[in-house]
Amino acid sequence: MSLAGARFDGAERGTAGGAAGTALRIEGVHKAFGANEVLKGIDLAVDTHQVICLIGASGSGKSTLLRCVDLLETVDAGRIVFFGHDVTRQEIDEVLVRRQMGMVFQSYNLFPHLRVLRNVTLAPVKALGTAPADAEEEAMALLARFGLADKAHDYPDRLSGGQQQRVAIIRALAMHPKLVLLDEVTSALDPELVGEVLDVIRELASGGMTMLIATHEMGFARETATRIVFLEDGVIVEDGPPRQVFDAPQDERTKRFLARVLEAGRM
Amino acid sequence: MEGDTAGPATPGTEEEQVPDFFRSRRGRLLRSPRGAVVTSTVSTLVVLAAIVVAFLLAPGSRQVRSTYFDFHDMWQAFLGDPHKGFYSVGEAIVVNIEMFMIGEVLILVLALVVALIRQSKSAFLFPLRMIAVAYVDFFRGVPLILVILAIGFGLPALYLPFVSSQSAFVYGVLALVLSYSAYVSEVYRAGLNSVPLSQIASARSLGLRPRTAMRHVVLPQAVRTIIPPLLNTFVSLQKDTALVAVLGAVIEANRAAEIYSSTVFNYSGYTVAAALFLVLTIPLARFTDHLIARDRARRLAGAT
Numbered sequence: 265m266s267l268a269g270a271r272f273d274g275a276e277r278g279t280a281g282g283a284a285g286t287a288l289r290i291e292g293v294h295k296a297f298g299a300n301e302v303l304k305g306i307d308l309a310v311d312t313h314q315v316i317c318l319i320g321a322s323g324s325g326k327s328t329l330l331r332c333v334d335l336l337e338t339v340d341a342g343r344i345v346f347f348g349h350d351v352t353r354q355e356i357d358e359v360l361v362r363r364q365m366g367m368v369f370q371s372y373n374l375f376p377h378l379r380v381l382r383n384v385t386l387a388p389v390k391a392l393g394t395a396p397a398d399a400e401e402e403a404m405a406l407l408a409r410f411g412l413a414d415k416a417h418d419y420p421d422r423l424s425g426g427q428q429q430r431v432a433i434i435r436a437l438a439m440h441p442k443l444v445l446l447d448e449v450t451s452a453l454d455p456e457l458v459g460e461v462l463d464v465i466r467e468l469a470s471g472g473m474t475m476l477i478a479t480h481e482m483g484f485a486r487e488t489a490t491r492i493v494f495l496e497d498g499v500i501v502e503d504g505p506p507r508q509v510f511d512a513p514q515d516e517r518t519k520r521f522l523a524r525v526l527e528a529g530r531m
Numbered sequence: 532m533e534g535d536t537a538g539p540a541t542p543g544t545e546e547e548q549v550p551d552f553f554r555s556r557r558g559r560l561l562r563s564p565r566g567a568v569v570t571s572t573v574s575t576l577v578v579l580a581a582i583v584v585a586f587l588l589a590p591g592s593r594q595v596r597s598t599y600f601d602f603h604d605m606w607q608a609f610l611g612d613p614h615k616g617f618y619s620v621g622e623a624i625v626v627n628i629e630m631f632m633i634g635e636v637l638i639l640v641l642a643l644v645v646a647l648i649r650q651s652k653s654a655f656l657f658p659l660r661m662i663a664v665a666y667v668d669f670f671r672g673v674p675l676i677l678v679i680l681a682i683g684f685g686l687p688a689l690y691l692p693f694v695s696s697q698s699a700f701v702y703g704v705l706a707l708v709l710s711y712s713a714y715v716s717e718v719y720r721a722g723l724n725s726v727p728l729s730q731i732a733s734a735r736s737l738g739l740r741p742r743t744a745m746r747h748v749v750l751p752q753a754v755r756t757i758i759p760p761l762l763n764t765f766v767s768l769q770k771d772t773a774l775v776a777v778l779g780a781v782i783e784a785n786r787a788a789e790i791y792s793s794t795v796f797n798y799s800g801y802t803v804a805a806a807l808f809l810v811l812t813i814p815l816a817r818f819t820d821h822l823i824a825r826d827r828a829r830r831l832a833g834a835t
Contacts, residue, residue, distance in 0.1 A: 334736050363738030373733035377751045386747060387737035439738060 285347075287312045287443050287474045288333065293342035295328055302328045304498040305342070310443070310476055315469045317485035317506075318478040320495035321521065326478035327370075329495070330445045333476065334367045347442065363391055366436030366444040370451050372428040374420040374435070380407070381416040384435045392439070399438070406434045410464055426457030430464050437468075444468065446477040482525055486510055494518050601799045608791040608800030617794045623787035624807045627772040630704050630783065634772070635765055637708045642715035647745075649716070650723055663716075670713035676774050679706040683778040703775035711768055718760050722753035759826070762819040766812050773808065784808070 288310040295303040302325045310316050318326045331337045333344055335351060335358040344352045351361045374383050384403035388394040394402075407413045410430050420428055429449055436444060446465065450458045462484050469475065469488050479485055485492055485506065492509040494502040494517075502509055502518045513519045586592060611619025648656060648663040670678065683702040687695045697705075726749045734744035773785035782790075784807055788800035 336732055336735060359735075359738055359740055362736055365736075367736035369729065369733060369736075371729055373729045375730065375733075375748055375752075377755065387739060390743050390747060391738040391740070435737070 285312055286310070286345075287314070287347060288476065289343075289345040290329070290333065291343045291345065293329070293332060293344065294340045295325075295332055295337060296340055302498050303332070303339075306498075306500060308493060308500065308503070310474060312442075312474050313472045314490040315473075315475045315477065315488055316491050316493055317489035318476065318493050318495060319480070319482065319485060319521075324495040325498040326495055327447050330367065330447045330476065330478055333443075334365055334445055335361055336367075359391075363387075363439055364442050366433075366439055366441035368429070368432050368436050368444070368446050368449050370448040372420075372425070372432045372452070374428055374432055376420050379417050379419055380412070380423070380431050383420065383431060384438050387435070388438050403434070403438055406437060407431075410434060410467075424457060425453045426460045429453065429457075429461045433461070433464055433468075442474065444473055444475045446475060446479070448478050448480065450479070450481055482510070494521065496521065597797075599798050599802050601797060604791075604795065604797040604799035605803050607795070608788060608803050611787070611791075615794065617791040617800075618782050618787040620784050620787045620791065620800055620803045620807065623782050624784040624804070624811070626700070626781060626783040627769070627808075628811070630700070630707065630772040630775065630781075631765070631769050634704050634707045634711065634768060637704070638711045638715050638768070641708060641712040642719055645712060645716035646719035646723065649720060667713045667716055670710050671717075673710075675706070675710045675771060676777060678710050679703060679774055679777055682706040682709070683775075699775075699778045699780035703772075703778055703781050707768065707772065707775070711764065711771075715761065715764055718757050718764060719753070721760075722757035723749060725756050726752045755826075759819050759823045762815060762822070766815050766819070769812050769815065770808050773804070 286309055288308075290306050290308040293303050293306040294301070306325075306329060308316070308329075318329065320326055328337065332339050335344075339352055342352070343350050346361060346364070349356070351358070374380075375386070378386065381400060381403055384406065385394075385396065385399040388399040388402070389396050404413060404416060407416050410433075412427060412430060412434070415423055415427060415431070420431070423431065433444075433446075433449070449465075450461050453461065458481070462481065465475070465477070465484075466488055477485075477489070487506075489506050491503060492506050493500055494509060494513075494515075496517050501515050502513060509518065510522065513522060589595070608617070609619065609621045611617055611622060645663050645666065648659050649667075651660065679702075682705055683699055686697070686702060689695050730748055730752065731744060734748040735741075739748070772783060775781050775783060776786035776789060779786070784804040785801075788798075788804040791800035792798050
């Protein structure tokens, strides 16, 4: 299935199946907040069904890059090409683009005033016009698949952090995204809750979901990622398969970062 | 000097073992909860009794009591007597209730519109935004009683079709709505700003349009936080309906009391009106307290 002609009107949702193509191409992206230049020319391509893990110290630009891809931030220079479409152009309706991407945040950001089920169905019903009954049926199926069916009618504050984050992932999946962006989704969790969230991501990866993941979980990145991308000070320092980046890093900066991580016992 | 005699000459030997710097400087009574309740109750009663005694012993006490607290007059004012030319304060309070019930609904709507305009960011709405700012500045700054006078006597004087031919009741409610909406729009705005930006980012990332995000994500959360301050404002509105009395033509409780006093030359009608306003406002005030306590308990539970 060629996605080159995909219109951003939600008509062509569904899994990005078929032959592998380029899901996302980031070209020369710059982003500054005031005088602080966070991204200094990022080039990165993500093929469909690939899982790319962004690693790097806090402040290296991982989150900003993800927010730029989701069009939550406007880029200062460069292009973001999503399934062949330059979505950084002025005339693009960014809302339609976001409906085809899922984003999950570090702090879950569930809607506290809505029950879990309604958290999941809100966007399909209000953004895509899915019939509420259909949306609920699908949401229940997703919740059941990830072991949260019994929480469907609870409010988010009744759930543990791990459960909330799993709901946040499910909420993103309910939109049938072609690309999922995960922004340090385990960083706010107690250590014993990290595993259940990583399990969900592993399952998505094995199901062929295209994902761009900012993470500090090096073990997880090594085993799940197709490619590891190491960022420092707003530039991509190293980009390659996990084996290469972790075991034979080429750049001094990568070596230093990995040594620090190792020292901190995070590997 | 007795202070010079060292050693435990006085009773309370075990207390002597407590080092000086640990000993409470407050009365021993306050240390037990029951003691604290007894102490505070007694002191409150003493103060209240002192106020009552001062009132009763005041040189003009007898005069004030017969002018403001005459039971016969209070009862007459409460019941009213059309043949003697005065209205029932008890019936007139219903007009106050009507005014604030209608007013509250209109205020909630108008204030929300003003708040949303002020929060909007589109360049298209810039002129409206300026009008909203001017509106809030003006009506928050001008005393309510002047607004009531300006609208109640100004609009009819214009001899415009429709606008000038409304009843004083309508003008009174209009003045209350204009004045209170300015305040309440600020309450709304505080509520809207209290919703974390991460909630908005999350709604946007799901592909919700700004309007949908406002309606389903931001507003419901904002409303939850503003209910107590909103109810507080409405307690104030309930009693401010009495100011509409200046228009003369609206026979609400305050106006009825006024008519009673100018007919019978006794102010006890005002005391009845005051009591009736308390009957209206105290339950709402208690309900507001209840909501605040519940919200606090919920937040404490959520924080664990």
